Amino acid sequence: MAAVKITDLPVIERENSISIKGKQKKQLKCDTDSVAGCVSQRACVYCGARVVLNPITDAVHLVHGPIGCASYTWDIRGSLSSGSELYRNSFSTDLKENDVIFGGEKKLARAIDELVAKYRPKLVFVYSTCIVGVIGDDLQAVCRAAAQRHGIEVIPVESSGFIGNKAAGYRAACDALLSLIKPADSLIGQIPKSINYLGDFNLAGEAWIIKKYLNRIGVTVNVVFTGDSNYESLKNTARASLNIIQCAGSMIYLAQKMKELYDIPFINVSFLGLQDTADSLRKIAAFFNDQEIMRRAEELIKNEEAEVKPVIADYSDKFVGKKAAVYVGGGFKAVSLIKQFAEIGIEVVMIGTQTGRKEEYKSINDLVNDGTVILDDANPSELEKFMLEKGAHLLVGGVKERPLAYKLGMAFIDHNHDRKHPLSGFVGAVNFAREVYSTLCSPIWTLVNRG
Amino acid sequence: METLNCRSVIENPCTMCMPMGGILPFKGVAQSMVILHGSQGCATYMRRHIAEHFNEPIDVASSSLNEKGTVYGGEKNLKSGLDNLLKLYNPSLIGVLTTCLAETIGEDTDMITAQYLQERGLTDFPIVTVPTPGYGGSDFEGYWLAAKRIISALACKTKKHGKINVIIPNISPADIREIKRILLLMKTDFTLFPDFSDTLDSAFVRPYQKIPNGGTEKDDISAMPGAAATVQLSLTVTDTNSPGIYLEREFGIPLYNLPIPTGIGNTDLFINALKEITGAEIPPVLHQERGRLLDCMIDSHKYNFAGRSVIFGDPELVYAVTKTCIENGIFPVVVATGGKASNLKRLLQPHLVECPIETQILSETDFAQIRVKSMETGANIAIGHSDGRYLTEKEGIPLVRIGFPIHDRVGGQRLLSVGYTGTAIFLDRLTNTLLENKYKNYRRSMYEKHYQEKKAGERHGLQQFL
Ligand code: SF4
Ligand code: SF4
Numbered sequence: 001m002a003a004v005k006i007t008d009l010p011v012i013e014r015e016n017s018i019s020i021k022g023k024q025k026k027q028l029k030c031d032t033d034s035v036a037g038c039v040s041q042r043a044c045v046y047c048g049a050r051v052v053l054n055p056i057t058d059a060v061h062l063v064h065g066p067i068g069c070a071s072y073t074w075d076i077r078g079s080l081s082s083g084s085e086l087y088r089n090s091f092s093t094d095l096k097e098n099d100v101i102f103g104g105e106k107k108l109a110r111a112i113d114e115l116v117a118k119y120r121p122k123l124v125f126v127y128s129t130c131i132v133g134v135i136g137d138d139l140q141a142v143c144r145a146a147a148q149r150h151g152i153e154v155i156p157v158e159s160s161g162f163i164g165n166k167a168a169g170y171r172a173a174c175d176a177l178l179s180l181i182k183p184a185d186s187l188i189g190q191i192p193k194s195i196n197y198l199g200d201f202n203l204a205g206e207a208w209i210i211k212k213y214l215n216r217i218g219v220t221v222n223v224v225f226t227g228d229s230n231y232e233s234l235k236n237t238a239r240a241s242l243n244i245i246q247c248a249g250s251m252i253y254l255a256q257k258m259k260e261l262y263d264i265p266f267i268n269v270s271f272l273g274l275q276d277t278a279d280s281l282r283k284i285a286a287f288f289n290d291q292e293i294m295r296r297a298e299e300l301i302k303n304e305e306a307e308v309k310p311v312i313a314d315y316s317d318k319f320v321g322k323k324a325a326v327y328v329g330g331g332f333k334a335v336s337l338i339k340q341f342a343e344i345g346i347e348v349v350m351i352g353t354q355t356g357r358k359e360e361y362k363s364i365n366d367l368v369n370d371g372t373v374i375l376d377d378a379n380p381s382e383l384e385k386f387m388l389e390k391g392a393h394l395l396v397g398g399v400k401e402r403p404l405a406y407k408l409g410m411a412f413i414d415h416n417h418d419r420k421h422p423l424s425g426f427v428g429a430v431n432f433a434r435e436v437y438s439t440l441c442s443p444i445w446t447l448v449n450r451g
Numbered sequence: 452m453e454t455l456n457c458r459s460v461i462e463n464p465c466t467m468c469m470p471m472g473g474i475l476p477f478k479g480v481a482q483s484m485v486i487l488h489g490s491q492g493c494a495t496y497m498r499r500h501i502a503e504h505f506n507e508p509i510d511v512a513s514s515s516l517n518e519k520g521t522v523y524g525g526e527k528n529l530k531s532g533l534d535n536l537l538k539l540y541n542p543s544l545i546g547v548l549t550t551c552l553a554e555t556i557g558e559d560t561d562m563i564t565a566q567y568l569q570e571r572g573l574t575d576f577p578i579v580t581v582p583t584p585g586y587g588g589s590d591f592e593g594y595w596l597a598a599k600r601i602i603s604a605l606a607c608k609t610k611k612h613g614k615i616n617v618i619i620p621n622i623s624p625a626d627i628r629e630i631k632r633i634l635l636l637m638k639t640d641f642t643l644f645p646d647f648s649d650t651l652d653s654a655f656v657r658p659y660q661k662i663p664n665g666g667t668e669k670d671d672i673s674a675m676p677g678a679a680a681t682v683q684l685s686l687t688v689t690d691t692n693s694p695g696i697y698l699e700r701e702f703g704i705p706l707y708n709l710p711i712p713t714g715i716g717n718t719d720l721f722i723n724a725l726k727e728i729t730g731a732e733i734p735p736v737l738h739q740e741r742g743r744l745l746d747c748m749i750d751s752h753k754y755n756f757a758g759r760s761v762i763f764g765d766p767e768l769v770y771a772v773t774k775t776c777i778e779n780g781i782f783p784v785v786v787a788t789g790g791k792a793s794n795l796k797r798l799l800q801p802h803l804v805e806c807p808i809e810t811q812i813l814s815e816t817d818f819a820q821i822r823v824k825s826m827e828t829g830a831n832i833a834i835g836h837s838d839g840r841y842l843t844e845k846e847g848i849p850l851v852r853i854g855f856p857i858h859d860r861v862g863g864q865r866l867l868s869v870g871y872t873g874t875a876i877f878l879d880r881l882t883n884t885l886l887e888n889k890y891k892n893y894r895r896s897m898y899e900k901h902y903q904e905k906k907a908g909e910r911h912g913l914q915q916f917l
Contacts, residue, residue: 036515037514037515037531037533039494039510040513042492042495043492043495044490047492062460066468067585071467072499089819090462093459093460094464096586097587100584100586111460162490379539380508380510398499400498403506404508407507407653409655
């Protein structure tokens with residue numbers, strides 16, 4: 001048997017997706033198709049769409065496709081609800097061989113009928129998966145007919161997996177949301193000093209925390225996109241006087257559209273880390289140009305900081321000289337993690353995302369130190385190589401990256417959608433420091449390093 | 452609404468798709484890698500699912516079909532995918548599995564890969580293709596089809612050697628290690644396949660290995676046709692997907708098709724088959740372990756008798772667990788699989804006649820229906836993978852985790868449930884779950900049932916339980 005030995009690593013097509021700060025001036029390539037065979041860590045369009053829409057609590061989320069796509073996405077996200085639990089179910093039309101040959105439209109129509117009869121929802125999202133795009137089911141038509149039949153909204157989400165990556169799914173979700181929030185004629189005017197909060201999925205109650213802060217400074221949160229939102233609240237979207245966007249990767253498109261259509265201005269915010277949280281509260285207060293809001297914001301910041309800063313400082317003392325690697329889904333998260341790590345005295349030596357945007361990579365490049373490796377759509381081999389070469393002690397990532405870090409003998413921070421503790425706001429900053437402490441300073445590493 | 456077969460919607464799936472199952476046997480071949488021909492997302496989801504269960508890095512490549520590839524064919528993607536996979540991992544075998552998308556657009560992976568090997572001058576390199584459209588079957592079918600295709604691709608006519616083939620279903624790495632221990636105790640010379648006991652439960656070593664050590668050696672698989680017999684631990688696999696039947700028909704190797712050795716009866720079957728094949732006596736340690744299991748069953752029998760079980764998951768595991776439950780008086784009220792499992796009912800029937808209560812057998816079902824049936828029949832213990840956690844959350848039925856996937860607890864890869872010793876450990880998990888529930892509830896339930904003196908509306912007597 002011929003021995004296969006091709007050792008010229010890494011794969012050439014990947015070269016332009018990796019850069020080292022300060023080393024070369026070239027522009028990092030991002031938002032490209034994944035290179036085949038490279039074990040990309042990326043997810044699909046449907047995944048992106050589902051992440052954004054899933055937190056809408058009282059909707060039926062129906063996956064039109066074969067069973068697997070629905071099976072792997074059943075209740076794997078940590079979005080919390082204060083009301084309906086319907087969103088935690090995974091519904092599938094379970095397409096079979098026959099449906100692939102003869103089309104799945106009838107089955108889809110029946111599926112919607114059965115679900116409406118059983119759950120009486122006001123809102124149904126129908127996600128298309130890869131093969132639906134190929135077998136040519138007319139999703140729009142089936143949904144339109146079902147909506148009429150039942151007098152509810154049935155919204156198709158064009159999320160066939162192969163039309164792009166996760167980012168295309170965000171877009172599909174935003175389109176679905178736009179068709180939902182069209183204001184009814186009867187909608188009465190704007191609510192003063194009110195905002196829509198875009199790009200928080202209420203993981204472990206994060207949106208609740210921010211809502212509480214905003215209420216305390218005298219700002220009303222109209223609706224959160226999409227954490228703990230529901231049909232009614234989304235319908236009232238257009239009444240807010242400002243949109244604030246946290247996860248820009250998924251929501252900037254929606255914000256731009258709302259500006260265009262309803263003339264709602266938007267600003268970018270981030271509630272990850274102490275500095276970002278404080279800055280964002282000030283930014284919001286400044287927007288409303290209201291002395292009382294500004295005063296209350298300052299007061300809140302002062303009180304909260306006084307409480308958490310000493311706790312965080314205690315943790316930071318233990319992190320001297322430690323280095324972190326980051327590999328997360330979107331650019332927003334990556335940018336804020338650099339700042340969060342700086343706040344606890346940890347340097348980021350490698351950083352990458354699955355679907356970061358050009359602007360975000362620019363911010364990343366501005367924030368990190370010389371020599372930091374920046375990569376887009378990395379694979380496990382690259383992560384391994386650069387983490388070891390850069391001497392990282394800790395990796396931030398999702399479920400797939402966790403075992404890799406552990407096998408390399410490194411600490412790990414879960415920064416994915418199924419986390420069980422909030423990382424937002426002042427409380428979140430403490431949680432973050434505590435999580436870093438719990439993994440970086442565990443006795444296990446002494447044992448491991450002793451060999 | 453209750454007759455599932457005329458429903459058009461699945462609510463909370465109790466099954467996964469074919470390629471997911473197909474990945475696992477490849478993880479049990481030494482130095483092998485898998486590429487899924489289709490869109491990127493499927494591979495990512497499956498990797499995530501498998502990684503959560505085993506707590507191991509699961510590298511599975513994808514040909515990452517995009518719109519162009521979908522319209523004009525994915526040949527170029529698959530070929531460059533194979534190039535890159537070879538570069539990055541240098542494997543000695545590659546599995547090419549299809550997904551829904553590749554099958555729907557009619558990709559001929561046999562042709563593409565044959566062409567590829569020709570073009571690259573790698574004609575000796577083993578590529579094993581497996582057609583696994585997600586809509587074509589469940590993970591169970593994918594597992595067995597992949598196992599069979601690996602064997603049929605590698606097997607060569609070989610001189611007789613006294614070894615026996617042991618073919619393993621989707622059980623835990625700990626179970627595989629226990630089966631190997633028993634084989635050694637029985638002084639058997641064997642080829643065990645697929646062996647993911649090390650690859651999917653690897654030790655912490657430095658430096659890190661991209662493809663973990665372990666797995667059945669390619670040459671050993673090639674030599675399987677020279678074995679004295681095949682012991683296959685799957686009654687529920689269909690003949691067309693059965694590696695054991697393939698080896699019997701093609702090479703005349705006698706097949707012992709047995710259940711997973713969980714439960715005393717099933718373990719007896721396994722050990723007696725080994726005894727019959729090898730002529731070796733059962734060593735005293737195994738007699739002792741059997742005796743200890745009997746002792747364990749006696750110790751727990753009264754507690755177990757209160758159990759009414761709902762059992763779900765992979766049909767092979769469901770069969771073994773159901774038999775174990777019947778042996779111990781934890782009578783099954785609902786037995787469910789998400790896939791077709793066409794012969795499960797027939798296989799279980801003779802054992803179910805021993806049950807004093809009726810058992811509902813559901814196939815192609817989902818968790819919505821399992822939940823309804825569990826409540827109707829008064830189930831008080833659920834046995835299966837993590838997706839059954841809803842039964843606990845919504846209906847308070849405690850779940851004993853076994854099988855795949857276990858993603859909300861650690862240690863799925865270390866769960867031991869086979870052999871006499873493994874069965875005892877598994878049974879303790881069942882009994883203790885029943886006991887825990889009893890201790891949690893009996894004070895309150897006795898009070899509510901029998902305490903008479905309380906006046907209407909008076910609550911304070913309950914204080915002590917709150
Ligand atoms: S069911 Fe098909 S499309 Fe869905 S994950 Fe499985 S292989 Fe992919
Ligand atoms: S079939 Fe498409 S939509 Fe479904 S998981 Fe795969 S890539 Fe995503």
